[in-house]
Amino acid sequence: MKRKNYYHLFILLLGFALCFNSTSFGQQNIATPFPDRIILNLAEDASTSLAVTWRTDLSTTEGFCELQRMTPTRIDPANTKSFKATTTLVKYEYIGLRYVFEGEPNIEANQHSHIFTDLEPGEKYLYRVGKEGFWSEWFEFKMPSSDDSRFSFIYFGDPQADLKSEWSRVVRRAYNYSPECSFMLYGGDIINRAGRDWEWHEWFVAGSYIFATVPQVMTPGNHDYQENLEIDPHWTYQFTQPANGPKEVKNTCFFSDYKNLKIISIDSAIKKELREDENDIMLNSQMAWLDSLLTVNTKEWVIVTTHLPFYSSAESRDNTKLRTHFQPILEKHGVDMVLTGHDHSYARGMVSDFSAKPSIVYVVSVSGPKLYEVGNKEWMKVRGENVQLFQEISIDGKNLHYKAVTADGELFDEFIIKKKSNGKNKFIEKRLK
Ligand SMILES: [Fe+2]
Incomplete structure (x- = not known):
């Protein structure tokens, strides 16, 4: 073969190599x-x-x-x-x-x-x-102002699946809907297979510069734990969340104070949904921490995010262990709302009357495209199926305005909570589906 032909063959092989590499996972x-x-x-x-x-x-x-x-x-x-x-x-x-x-x-x-x-x-x-x-x-x-003026934040139930292809439009719609939002909060199951870097790549492609501009706050879900029951190392090293929770539940149980709101992450996915924790160390340490944190709380509003629902939106699911242990603490301290995921459908409701005792609004929601059937249970005031949602929650002094919005920007659910002078909450229904 002539020298010129060797050169052409070399260029051809180089082209194939570059073409193959550009489509491999590693290159992306x-x-x-x-x-x-x-x-x-x-x-x-x-x-x-x-x-x-x-x-x-x-x-x-x-x-x-x-x-x-x-x-x-x-x-x-x-x-x-x-x-x-x-x-x-x-x-x-x-x-x-x-x-x-x-x-x-x-x-x-x-x-x-x-x-x-x-x-x-x-x-x-x-x-x-x-x-x-x-x-x-x-x-x-x-940075947030030091007064109690209005601010909003976004909540996302499980993104989890097809993050680049189909969750991207939800995070972008949410940012477009609420461009001045103060932070974005997640109820866990950010990706599907814990530890799989490719899925994190897709999540970051979806969020892009939004993640570098709007602070993100995450509680983990069961899909964020590996099969060895350890948290995905991405959680430890690619986020810098407050390390102020109990030492037994490092970095995934924590709180953050934003103006007159206290946000609390309870890790209900640890040891894969609290099941493998034989001595209940993970459960008991979080309970004691939560009770002492709320005992000295001075913030007007308290919102808890955790992956497992206290009241499930799925007909066959019920997380009694979580509810039995944490609900008395939440009710004792008058927590305002609990934002959860895991069930891949939408439900919102309360289990007691606001006029009778401090009651809690429970929300189950999903932002990603993995969608399940919704049940029909007594606690649900509003329910939704086969719909990707995000929430815009605005707090203006003693008023909280909740909106659940669909992936195409339509209002799906809405209510207002007002803090009364006696410390109790007044609930105002705005929209029923
Ligand atoms: Fe889950």
């Missing part, structure tokens, strides 16, 4: 020297602190954040404060036994994490992450 979810998967998380005291986490490949051995106040002019790097992040080398490996995903490589990455502190309430900021030559774009965020 692998880390690079540039920051990706940039995500904000609420800190314990959301009025002055905010956490950011991102990922690079191993060639970027350290990470920095640059922060400055919002400006309408060109961004002058001379105005920035620089912070060095905490960097951890992590190997993400799917260890599930029941399912095999051909062609997916293990992913090694450096995860970088930093908590901005001493931020000013009500101030707008710009930030970027990375290092010289490898910076992200500048993102913006706004």
